[in-house]
Amino acid sequence: MAAAAAPAAASSSSPIVNVHALRKRFGSNEVLKGIDLQVQRGEVVCIIGKSGSGKSTLLRCINGLETFQDGSLEVDGQPLRHGDAQAMRALRQHVGMIFQNFNLFPHLTVGHNVMLAPTLVKQRGAAEAEAHARRLLERVGLADKFEAWPDQLSGGQQQRVAIARALAMEPSVMLCDEITSALDPELVGEVLKVVERLADEGMTLLMVTHEMGFARKVSDRVVFMHAGRIHEMGPPAALFGNPQTPELKQFLSALH
Numbered sequence: 001m002a003a004a005a006a007p008a009a010a011s012s013s014s015p016i017v018n019v020h021a022l023r024k025r026f027g028s029n030e031v032l033k034g035i036d037l038q039v040q041r042g043e044v045v046c047i048i049g050k051s052g053s054g055k056s057t058l059l060r061c062i063n064g065l066e067t068f069q070d071g072s073l074e075v076d077g078q079p080l081r082h083g084d085a086q087a088m089r090a091l092r093q094h095v096g097m098i099f100q101n102f103n104l105f106p107h108l109t110v111g112h113n114v115m116l117a118p119t120l121v122k123q124r125g126a127a128e129a130e131a132h133a134r135r136l137l138e139r140v141g142l143a144d145k146f147e148a149w150p151d152q153l154s155g156g157q158q159q160r161v162a163i164a165r166a167l168a169m170e171p172s173v174m175l176c177d178e179i180t181s182a183l184d185p186e187l188v189g190e191v192l193k194v195v196e197r198l199a200d201e202g203m204t205l206l207m208v209t210h211e212m213g214f215a216r217k218v219s220d221r222v223v224f225m226h227a228g229r230i231h232e233m234g235p236p237a238a239l240f241g242n243p244q245t246p247e248l249k250q251f252l253s254a255l256h
């Protein structure tokens, strides 16, 4: 009995995302200079920092969209190995990613956008995939949009479809890269509300955001990236209320 219980106990306490000494170069430009980051199950971690500090590259490495030169990366206990197609497929099933520009398929209805990946990758039957997609659309407040086309929706609605589409793969972590940056200000709130609800439901979230109010309210930890490194990291009250480095002080004061 003890032997059977051990793996479950180990997996529930091991981090969902485990980045160790990660280095990434584009040509001679070293963009990630040794990143160590663990995200625990159910944790919400927001990444802040100036443009060009490496935030998107870090998320893209975790999602397997970028190769890296040094260090190691595990998602849900699976080491990420480029060139190992099976490992990469497994990784993609563990990681959901949402981008700034929604990237919905314009030639598919909202419902089919949400159904596509589970149908292709998980080989779900059409009826089961549709029922699941309808539940997910309801969860993001778009129950009545199953038959709509992406271009009939507002940006905020499209981004909520993108969230439902990512959830359809039942990921163990969601990566969000500035998902409200392309939205008109009045549409930001509806998207953040959906993300906040996911966080409340226990979803593990790693998100790059400029929404400091949201980061302060919803995250368990905030990571400040500067020049390819994690420059400061801690609970939001500490990072926002008592920044330690001149770089973070300057970053925060430039926001006002």
Ligand code: ADP
Pocket: 026, 031, 049, 050, 051, 052, 053, 054, 055, 056, 057, 058
């Ligand atoms: P952030 O998301 O914090 O704004 P990025 O991760 O996008 O930063 O970019 C970090 C650095 O990497 C920048 O100097 C950027 O120009 C460079 N970079 C990002 N993507 C590429 C790429 N595909 N090819 C070359 N350089 C890149």
Ligand code: MG
Pocket: 055, 056, 057
């Ligand atoms: Mg970016």
